[in-house]
Amino acid sequence: MKRYEALAEDIAQSIRTGVMKLGDRLPSVRQAGASRAVSASTVFQAYYLLEARGLIRARERSGYYVIAGARSALPEIDNASLPTPESTEVDVSELVFDILASAQNRDVVPFGSAFPSPLLFPFARLAKSMAASIQKMDPWSTVDDLTPGNPTLRRQIALRYLADGMHVHTDDIVITNGALEALSLCLHTVARPGDSVIIESPTFYGALQALEGLGLKAIQVATHPREGIDLAQLALALERHKPRACWLMTNFQNPLGGLMSDEKKQALVALLAEHAVPLIEDDVYGELYFGGRRPLPAKAFDKAGLVMHCSSFSKCLAPGYRVGWAAPGKFAGAVARLKLSRTLSASAPAQGAIADYLAKGGYDRHLRQLRHALSVQQTAMLQAVARYFPRGTKATRPAGGYFVWVELPGQVDVLQIQRSALSLGISVAPGPMFSAERKFLNCLRLNYGHPWDELHEAAMATLGRIIAANGAMVE
């Protein structure tokens, strides 16, 4: 164990045992270095690790705070899933659509929603950028700037890659109608009906729907709620199934919230390259980190051009604008052609507005505010889970994004809980939405992307009662 790891474990122990409590401020990096006789850089690394583990969190200009309670109050989920090693036909779309449609109502408490509150986004500033850019829009750009898309926007995206130390060429970026289209295009580019594709378990239902739509088989690989996909299991699946692609989320995986370490990402990319299997990397939550810096995507370690990195502005800047992109490595040309033949291009005004916004600056300031809001809301959500859900409930404690994954004790049917909750005006996302075989019948994904208020608090209390009434064990 390295020195910073030992220090981190020491602090984690204090938190688990309740020595340090939720909300406590940690010593400053300088103080901690002095008192423990280690360098400031060691302390910083330890704090960063604890942040990535979701135990502490930085608040701007005021230091680090404990954001996790003692383990006894709300145990963290610490075991990976155990999916079947067989490939599976996917048939989950109807369930997903029914549940999404039921949650699409402003009067419903949106714990089942896929989106953060729209009130967290700078719509007024975006409107200014839209008004400014639409005035200047060259009519010819509607012909010239078809896919791969607005060149100014693609350059801005390339610059953000560069700021993270990644060299992605402007020409290798394809603007899409949100990340969802980017992912679907990448999948369609590398896989044909009947092929097998590796996914996480549990996984984003959009991946399941995309596989289902293309007639692909799912190979679900065990995924740890904190550390992501199990590489040993992945290696076995690669040998056994000869898949055409691997689709996963390395940063704040949906629904678990796991964050793969840089080392693991590097090993993942190397493993897939050995088998010449493309990685479709869904990185839509990468900017929503609570730690000290943006976690790199696996794309950062790609040498073979096999990583197809997909992201968007929908979750971090401009919901509804439907502007995302793919950086599909050596598949860039093929993805662009597929995009051209399927939807021609993304909406020109939306691309222009976002390009203008990014060029004017202010995106990073907005992101800091957004991350802060989400991290505060996560704390409130986890506290409410601890307060209202039956004893024995476990939860993840992601270091970013806006979802927690909750595992209920005993024999429960979350689909029944979902229906009961909805009848009382509360939506939740039941576990089976995230599984090709509709497993995870004792799990829920809860959205904390909305400013916390009494309504949310009361809804969590109600939800706790519904869960208890539906058989989850209460001591």
Added chain:
Amino acid sequence: MKRYEALAEDIAQSIRTGVMKLGDRLPSVRQAGASRAVSASTVFQAYYLLEARGLIRARERSGYYVIAGARSALPEIDNASLPTPESTEVDVSELVFDILASAQNRDVVPFGSAFPSPLLFPFARLAKSMAASIQKMDPWSTVDDLTPGNPTLRRQIALRYLADGMHVHTDDIVITNGALEALSLCLHTVARPGDSVIIESPTFYGALQALEGLGLKAIQVATHPREGIDLAQLALALERHKPRACWLMTNFQNPLGGLMSDEKKQALVALLAEHAVPLIEDDVYGELYFGGRRPLPAKAFDKAGLVMHCSSFSKCLAPGYRVGWAAPGKFAGAVARLKLSRTLSASAPAQGAIADYLAKGGYDRHLRQLRHALSVQQTAMLQAVARYFPRGTKATRPAGGYFVWVELPGQVDVLQIQRSALSLGISVAPGPMFSAERKFLNCLRLNYGHPWDELHEAAMATLGRIIAANGAMVE
């Protein structure tokens, strides 16, 4: 033959034989009625038929003019295609992409372009609508107005259907990223890999690419350049191949420009309903008619909910905004779900801007100007074909849209002509782009969607020389 048909044939004869010449003004409806001793309504019906046949055209407030020359100068293509009756695997994408990419250069004379000149569209007024609507955009609408899309826009579209006497419910309209996505979603909704789909011959290459992308087989049915798909051949193909869908254009078919009569559309819908085969109706040019009224889509005759009507604002109002729609009859729910899972929704700002524009009025005035510009440009294009292309060249004379289809005499290779022309800065769309088997090697599609100028005139002269040099027979 009805009275108005006899009158129309009489006038057509005068035009073909050169008694009435290009540019001549026809007698007013009142004059003609008096001199021929028929009712004004009979004259009006005759003139409308001649307009639909592309022989005469109305100019606002100044009467009807002959727009076709005597047949000897530039014969009209009058025979339907003869495609193979077998189903065909499609493999045309590479050719299409190469040719589109080569034409995607502002310095190239755009006879091969798929788009009209962007200068024909009201971008300044759209920008005002965008600025107005984006100011008022409710952040929550980015969550509430996912697919099927902005309710105000859908209502505006439903109102336009209603103005044409069609009852399409707002809830049955799905907003898409342009018509291309609408068509692709409809196709994906009703057909699975390996299925057969009926298309026209020649056909829009986008249909070929969509079939290719989904691994579908094409059944090409003979299509008349003026009157559209051959219903007798279609009936045979339906019996023989049991297709899962029929994809075609009833109004100003791309590339031929054919316009099916109302009677024929009605018969088409009835025939397909007999076989319970859905019709995917691509109607993107329907608003670009040169006649007296918008030709109805086949959708107008749909009783079984089997017609999936697709259109957009890209060719008639707002290029680059990428706002189209499907009105997919009984498949509306399934199309909406596929849309949700593939691209979630169309861009909210673009939808809002177009909804605002439509509500404020002025769309029909813009459309009248656009149609007038296109009809004038068609005349210039056809005159240039007659002037510069070899004797024996035939062309279509569509009553709307912005393409003519040209058939060259003798043994020629239009792919070679396309390359020679491009090396001299002129793009054309060669016939094989529009065929699953890359047929029509003696045909070209020419775009007249750009204001005519000396550059265009000179380019047509050059093109005529290239064609002659490449072996098209010259007397």
